[in-house]
Amino acid sequence: MVHTLSYPPTGEWILVDDRHVQRVGVGEPPRADRVVDLPGTTIVPGFIDTHVHLTGTGVHHRAPEVAAAASRDELLGTVRAAAAGQDGPLLVHGFDESRWHDRTLPSIAELDVACELPLALVRVDGHVTLANHRALDASGISGGTGLELDGEGRPTGRVTQEANTRLKRWFNTHLSEHDVEQLQLAAASLAVSHGVTCIHEMSMIHERGVRDLEILLAHRTRLPLDVVTYVATTDIPQVMDLGLPRIGGDLPLDGSIGARTASLTSAYADAPGNGALSFSDDELAEFFHGGHLAGLQVGVHAIGDAAIEQVVRTWERVYASLDSRERRHFRARRHRVEHFEMAGADVLERAAMLGLAISVQPTFDAEWGSPGGLYDQALGWDRAAPMNPFRGLLERGIEIGVGSDSPITTLDPLVAIAAFGSHHDPAQRLTREEAIRACTLGSARLAHQEDKKGSLEPGKHADLVAYDADPFDAEDLREVNPVLTVSLGRDVFAA
Numbered sequence: 001m002v003h004t005l006s007y008p009p010t011g012e013w014i015l016v017d018d019r020h021v022q023r024v025g026v027g028e029p030p031r032a033d034r035v036v037d038l039p040g041t042t043i044v045p046g047f048i049d050t051h052v053h054l055t056g057t058g059v060h061h062r063a064p065e066v067a068a069a070a071s072r073d074e075l076l077g078t079v080r081a082a083a084a085g086q087d088g089p090l091l092v093h094g095f096d097e098s099r100w101h102d103r104t105l106p107s108i109a110e111l112d113v114a115c116e117l118p119l120a121l122v123r124v125d126g127h128v129t130l131a132n133h134r135a136l137d138a139s140g141i142s143g144g145t146g147l148e149l150d151g152e153g154r155p156t157g158r159v160t161q162e163a164n165t166r167l168k169r170w171f172n173t174h175l176s177e178h179d180v181e182q183l184q185l186a187a188a189s190l191a192v193s194h195g196v197t198c199i200h201e202m203s204m205i206h207e208r209g210v211r212d213l214e215i216l217l218a219h220r221t222r223l224p225l226d227v228v229t230y231v232a233t234t235d236i237p238q239v240m241d242l243g244l245p246r247i248g249g250d251l252p253l254d255g256s257i258g259a260r261t262a263s264l265t266s267a268y269a270d271a272p273g274n275g276a277l278s279f280s281d282d283e284l285a286e287f288f289h290g291g292h293l294a295g296l297q298v299g300v301h302a303i304g305d306a307a308i309e310q311v312v313r314t315w316e317r318v319y320a321s322l323d324s325r326e327r328r329h330f331r332a333r334r335h336r337v338e339h340f341e342m343a344g345a346d347v348l349e350r351a352a353m354l355g356l357a358i359s360v361q362p363t364f365d366a367e368w369g370s371p372g373g374l375y376d377q378a379l380g381w382d383r384a385a386p387m388n389p390f391r392g393l394l395e396r397g398i399e400i401g402v403g404s405d406s407p408i409t410t411l412d413p414l415v416a417i418a419a420f421g422s423h424h425d426p427a428q429r430l431t432r433e434e435a436i437r438a439c440t441l442g443s444a445r446l447a448h449q450e451d452k453k454g455s456l457e458p459g460k461h462a463d464l465v466a467y468d469a470d471p472f473d474a475e476d477l478r479e480v481n482p483v484l485t486v487s488l489g490r491d492v493f494a495a
């Protein structure tokens with residue numbers, strides 16, 4: 001069975017000519033040079049993940065136990081184990097204390113004992129890092145925004161905001177070029193093993209250095225999947241020099257709820273302050289205006305309600321400043337917002353009027369959106385309950401694509417599809433078919449690739465995945481497994 005997500009909706013065979021789909025049909029298949037028989041399987045278009053950090057995904061999968069640690073002691077144990085075979089700085093990712101019974105983080109003294117090398121232990125959301133003294137010394141971070149100090153003015157080891165960016169950047173630039181290539185390749189291989197044939201790489205050059213991006217661009221054609229690159233910068237000439245038709249991507253306008261740095265209109269329920277915005281309205285307007293007039297698709301990261309409000313009011317201001325010629329095809333540009341989690345009904349309508357396209361993460365809701373979960377803890381249920389209004393987005397006619405934000409959540413589209421079906425608010429759930437469309441055609445549209453990807457029809461890329469059961473109607477998607485993944489006509493994964 002082939003689900004085309006086009007017309008006709010299903011077929012029994014698919015004929016591929018080199019990189020492209022030639023025909024889909026039923027009955028006797030046409031003659032072909034090579035025949036792959038996959039009895040009992042269901043073929044769907046290759047999935048497109050709109051928000052991936054490839055190198056970070058590779059780092060995460062080097063020490064997957066960190067994410068599973070259920071207490072401070074377990075976390076320290078995973079660090080000791082990872083440090084054992086290490087001869088250079090140790091960067092690990094994925095702990096999540098919001099799930100711990102006792103949420104006390106390890107002290108800097110405990111981290112010093114656990115690892116004698118420079119150690120950076122990055123929280124699952126990337127916005128908090130725990131560092132030992134050797135890491136702070138080696139990276140030269142002795143003060144500034146985000147270096148938490150105790151009552152006596154000594155670092156606690158907890159690092160956020162600017163200091164976190166500098167710290168991660170130091171670690172990432174101390175990986176070898178070969179290491180970075182291997183991490184990116186490992187992440188791409190993991191993706192195709194889950195049926196993903198295209199990712200939107202959210203390149204964070206302020207954290208990883210430009211070298212990380214240059215390495216990716218240099219070897220991307222050797223990777224088993226397609227990579228669409230978004231660079232988190234406001235430097236328009238820089239991306240134009242790279243020949244990219246898009247800019248920004250995960251450029252952070254605020255932080256995360258986990259780090260209590262997402263920008264809110266009123267204070268956190270369980271922490272001081274209400275986060276902070278990275279840019280003034282004027283700075284953001286200049287960036288949006290310049291990017292739009294340069295013909296680029298512009299994307300930003302916004303999670304908190306104050307950051308989302310800033311994106312929308314700034315695009316409204318930029319739109320109002322354009323003359324009628326510059327306004328033509330404005331909506332068709334599909335300027336993007338990543339996450340868009342604390343979006344109220346009023347802001348949805350305004351985003352829809354601007355034609356903003358949203359890269360959503362249904363797995364965030366599954367991980368943190370339920371009563372008693374992280375969002376409830378940080379915001380209180382009044383503000384957590386209306387978050388991630390997926391059906392609301394569709395009802396207002398807003399384009400959505402779907403990302404994992406891997407390594408923050410798992411790079412597996414079936415997990416995202418299941419999360420759409422189990423949203424904490426039943427009124428915001430998507431049907432299985434809506435969810436699969438969002439993860440294929442919707443995601444393709446977010447990168448203006450709907451003429452090449454997202455469905456199986458003549459002339460489109462031969463990007464497809466065969467599953468051992470039909471993901472359109474399997475009761476439990478955890479029991480559905482990829483059998484074969486094909487990207488641009490190449491077999492890139494076989495179970």
Ligand SMILES: [Zn+2]
Binds near residue numbers: 250301338339
């Ligand atoms: Zn982001």
